[in-house]
Amino acid sequence: MAETIETDVLIIGAGPVGLFAVFELGLLGLNAHVIDVLDKPGGQCAELYPEKPIYDIPAWPVISGKELTDKLLEQIKPFAPTFHYNDMVQGIEGNVNDGFKITTDDHKTFMTKVVIIAAGGGSFQPKRPPIQGIEAFDGTSVYYAVRNREEFRDKKLLIVGGGDSALDWCLNLQPIAAHITLLHRRQDFRAAPDSVRKMRALVDQGKMDFIVGQVSELLGQDGRLEAAVLKTDKDERQIAVDRLLPFFGLTMKLGPISDWNLELEGNAIKVGTETYCTSRPGVFAIGDINTYPGKLKLILSGFHESALMAHAAKAITHPDERVVFQYTTSSKNLHKKLGVA
Amino acid sequence: MKLIVTDVDKTVHEIAFNPDDILMHVLRAAEMGILAECDGCCVCATCHIYVDAEWLGKLEPIDDDEEDMLDEACTPQENSRLSCQIQLTPQHDGMKLTIGPEWD
Numbered sequence A: 001m002a003e004t005i006e007t008d009v010l011i012i013g014a015g016p017v018g019l020f021a022v023f024e025l026g027l028l029g030l031n032a033h034v035i036d037v038l039d040k041p042g043g044q045c046a047e048l049y050p051e052k053p054i055y056d057i058p059a060w061p062v063i064s065g066k067e068l069t070d071k072l073l074e075q076i077k078p079f080a081p082t083f084h085y086n087d088m089v090q091g092i093e094g095n096v097n098d099g100f101k102i103t104t105d106d107h108k109t110f111m112t113k114v115v116i117i118a119a120g121g122g123s124f125q126p127k128r129p130p131i132q133g134i135e136a137f138d139g140t141s142v143y144y145a146v147r148n149r150e151e152f153r154d155k156k157l158l159i160v161g162g163g164d165s166a167l168d169w170c171l172n173l174q175p176i177a178a179h180i181t182l183l184h185r186r187q188d189f190r191a192a193p194d195s196v197r198k199m200r201a202l203v204d205q206g207k208m209d210f211i212v213g214q215v216s217e218l219l220g221q222d223g224r225l226e227a228a229v230l231k232t233d234k235d236e237r238q239i240a241v242d243r244l245l246p247f248f249g250l251t252m253k254l255g256p257i258s259d260w261n262l263e264l265e266g267n268a269i270k271v272g273t274e275t276y277c278t279s280r281p282g283v284f285a286i287g288d289i290n291t292y293p294g295k296l297k298l299i300l301s302g303f304h305e306s307a308l309m310a311h312a313a314k315a316i317t318h319p320d321e322r323v324v325f326q327y328t329t330s331s332k333n334l335h336k337k338l339g340v341a
Numbered sequence B: 001m002k003l004i005v006t007d008v009d010k011t012v013h014e015i016a017f018n019p020d021d022i023l024m025h026v027l028r029a030a031e032m033g034i035l036a037e038c039d040g041c042c043v044c045a046t047c048h049i050y051v052d053a054e055w056l057g058k059l060e061p062i063d064d065d066e067e068d069m070l071d072e073a074c075t076p077q078e079n080s081r082l083s084c085q086i087q088l089t090p091q092h093d094g095m096k097l098t099i100g101p102e103w104d
């Protein structure tokens, strides 16, 4: 259903920089909606390296990607941002005088005075296996995520991959699917050992199949998959399949950003370093997605950029209010906003 | 010292390297179409290469992290490696390799 949401500020991307922008905007009294194509906050830190240590966050000698995300969420809690996950921003229309209209894949519409692009390396998209003709089955027989379990009831499923997504969905869909084949390139799995044990038990009980190999061909017509040809060490074989679920992780794609009428340099958005405004007034770009002379793609650079951007954004949303510079340590006004007064 | 690199368009390049260089850095600097999204942290598999069979034995054996990550590489084979996990030595002078295909 079409739904229009009005807001002062819309942030595209819930990576560390988008999250900290919520904080800096919140201190100035601006509430934000945040959209991310992922199903969770944290961007690269959450998707690519939740368990890996980061050593260059000021005052944190070491912190993991997940811990940093959790701490940022705790820090921005007083500002109660509204998150919209599993959704991708497609279009930005309008201008700074009339406001911007933002549209998403999920058919949501936002009216906002200011747009903050914190899109990092681009939107995270599933890695699509280079099997000839696979696009023809996209969304009808080939799925990269399970949004609706019922879609898979009584179907013959081919699940490919060796990580947690592949194993979790095998276990989750096995009770309702007509049949499941798990295909992986080797005997060993990087998924949680417990899931692997449960999967092997189902195979032993004859309740699903596990095959070592790769998909070489898909057969079917009109978007309806009928069979897949699998290449194994020993042979090439054909199995009947209604639904294919490939799980090879995610990769970052620039996506629709190149259609937003912004001056780009390579895959990055050009900004000025005074306010991090793009070539389109009222549209700001912060974090990994922007570029300027001397840019370093570091989390701490994005944090700095957030603070300067917020002051410029406030001047647009509330042109008649004077923005006073204040410290969080001493300002009674900021204490109230932070809920510590 | 040099490497013989076949890119995704099947063009063969000779690329100079210094001992101790990380293979991914050498390939990226030479613009061989290596994405290396995670910049060498072994979490993205977008620095995937195929090493010619006769050179495989001259590389440090693959460790568990790299083997796990190869699951997310595009069409891995027996001779697949992640170039960010390979430190070059003079022994690798003349090594032949092919850049792995990119994900759609």
Ligand SMILES: Cc1cc2nc3c(=O)[nH]c(=O)nc-3n(C[C@H](O)[C@H](O)[C@H](O)COP(=O)(O)OP(=O)(O)OC[C@H]3O[C@@H](n4cnc5c(N)ncnc54)[C@H](O)[C@@H]3O)c2cc1C
Residues within 6 Å of the ligand: A012, A013, A014, A015, A016, A017, A018, A019, A035, A036, A037, A038, A042, A043, A044, A045, A048, A049, A052, A053, A054, A055, A056, A087, A088, A089, A090, A118, A119, A120, A121, A122, A123, A124, A255, A256, A257, A286, A287, A288, A289, A297, A298, A299, A300, A302, B037, B038, B039, B041, B043
């Ligand atoms: C393995 C690894 C280790 C790293 N180590 C360090 C380190 O030690 N120190 C350091 O400072 N940095 C490090 N980095 C870099 C750091 O993670 C990035 O600088 C940081 O994540 C950038 O934050 P960001 O919020 O700008 O973008 P991201 O974290 O990339 O988040 C952007 C978000 O925007 C979303 N998005 C993009 N386009 C759209 C759209 N159209 N619609 C909806 N959502 C969209 C994406 O899905 C993504 O979730 C590391 C990176 C990696 C991969």
Ligand code: FES
Residues within 6 Å of the ligand: B024, B036, B037, B038, B039, B040, B041, B042, B043, B044, B045, B046, B047, B069, B082, B083, B084, B085
């Ligand atoms: S650069 Fe990411 S795994 Fe090698």
